[in-house]
Amino acid sequence: EADIYQTPRYLVIGTGKKITLECSQTMGHDKMYWYQQDPGMELHLIHYSYGVNSTEKGDLSSESTVSRIRTEHFPLTLESARPSHTSQYLCASSPFTVNTEAFFGQGTRLTVV
Amino acid sequence: GENVEQHPSTLSVQEGDSAVIKCTYSDSASNYFPWYKQELGKRPQLIIDIRSNVGEKKDQRIAVTLNKTAKHFSLHITETQPEDSAVYFCAASKTGNQFYFGTGTSLTVIP
Numbered sequence: 001e002a003d004i005y006q007t008p009r010y011l012v013i014g015t016g017k018k019i020t021l022e023c024s025q026t027m028g029h030d031k032m033y034w035y036q037q038d039p040g041m042e043l044h045l046i047h048y049s050y051g052v053n054s055t056e057k058g059d060l061s062s063e064s065t066v067s068r069i070r071t072e073h074f075p076l077t078l079e080s081a082r083p084s085h086t087s088q089y090l091c092a093s094s095p096f097t098v099n100t101e102a103f104f105g106q107g108t109r110l111t112v113v
Numbered sequence: 114g115e116n117v118e119q120h121p122s123t124l125s126v127q128e129g130d131s132a133v134i135k136c137t138y139s140d141s142a143s144n145y146f147p148w149y150k151q152e153l154g155k156r157p158q159l160i161i162d163i164r165s166n167v168g169e170k171k172d173q174r175i176a177v178t179l180n181k182t183a184k185h186f187s188l189h190i191t192e193t194q195p196e197d198s199a200v201y202f203c204a205a206s207k208t209g210n211q212f213y214f215g216t217g218t219s220l221t222v223i224p
Binding site: 031033039040041042043045048050058090092094096097098099100101102104105106107113 | 114141144145147151153155156157158159162164200202204207208209211212214215216217219
């Protein structure tokens with residue numbers, strides 16, 4: 001089934017650890033996004049990509065990095081986790097040339113202790 | 114870049130009443146306007162969308178209107194039900210570009 005998958009769903013990790021949040025989509029979409037969202041609150045765009053080897057920073061300043069080596073895969077890495085990184089991270093994808101919706105993954109809820 | 118403003122931030126209505134959420138955008142080149150519903154603990158999901166060549170679109174109890182001249186669009190939910198309680202986000206985009214989201218409206222339908 002075509003979908004967008006995020007792992008892990010929940011993660012509790014200590015300060016200073018390096019973590020990678022995984023996002024994969026089987027929808028054949030070119031564009032992919034990472035949003036940070038506190039529960040029920042505004043979606044903040046932190047990174048996006050228009051295709052392989054394309055990555056851009058979003059509006060929210062972030063200490064994370066992303067890569068886009070394969071069309072279907074868009075991982076987010078935090079080199080050194082801090083309590084301020086505690087949040088929900090949502091991955092999304094959409095086609096490039098057609099104005100249609102962005103599809104969201106289930107999200108990763110990250111807690112840094 | 115685009116700036117999307119959304120009002121109100123919270124909205125409470127009695128079951129059966131109507132709810133209206135309004136958004137404005139700044140970039141006249143934006144041509145696609147989706148609305149998302151996010152239930153507690155779940156991912157945002159599209160409920161309705163409208164493109165700039167259309168002024169109004171309706172899907173059962175949900176409708177969206179677009180005023181390109183004034184650069185605003187609105188979500189209308191009629192005959193509200195408790196399961197309509199959620200956070201609603203508007204968004205704007207133009208072909209090939211990213212989505213710009215509003216700040217969200219928390220809707221509570223009181224039985």
